[in-house]
Amino acid sequence: MKGTAMKGFPALTVIGIADGLIHWQIFFVLCSAIGVKQAAGNFAAFCVAAAFSFYVNVLYTFDVRTSISAYLLFISLMGGLSYGIGSLADTHNLPGLLTVAVFSASNLLLGYCFFRFVLFRDQRA
Template sequence: MKGIPALAVIGIADGLIHWQIFFVLCSAVGLKQAASNFAAFCVAATFSFYVNALYTFEARTSVSAYLLFICLMGGLSFGVGSFADAHNLPGLVTVAVFSALNLSLGYGFFRFVLFRERLV
């Protein structure tokens, strides 16, 4: 499983993981959207990072690069959730907007920063 098909399958799994955790944390646990979005992102991103490193890019990367990714994109996930909390937006808007940002920015970060030695 390589290239675009691998990225698509992993991206869909990442999105499903993120959305499920987000809605469980918001609905069942009662967390705010900012905290729920951040926690869901961290779990889904860890899954994506590991699977992409293992199957898609077949490359190693540093822990510091991974932590940079988590900090930057995690901050963005928290920011999107905070904006939604402040404006009383529905959770569906929060995860949809962040998923679109994560898809484009996350892919670029994975391909051109984390795994730049072995391009697909």
């Protein structure tokens, strides 16, 4: 079980870095160049980055099919978190860099746990 848990870690790391880069770029374009509020920008950036990472993880890391309802659950939970962090930043006039840094750290930890222990829990056996 220990070897199985770490099998996909290098792929998850690369995909996570790409996910973060996509998220940060979209967030800063939306918020800085277009003037979208951080809550909306963080949510939109998350949705695009999450679609990328979910698709790539299913294809290359976990090599299993998952249901659309599981994908929607993931998007809902993490999307709500992204919007919430952005809303707090908007309310307290926090810099965008802090918003994406806090969300990226949260997304890394919670996203990995969600993929590994919820979406693809049957694969651990």
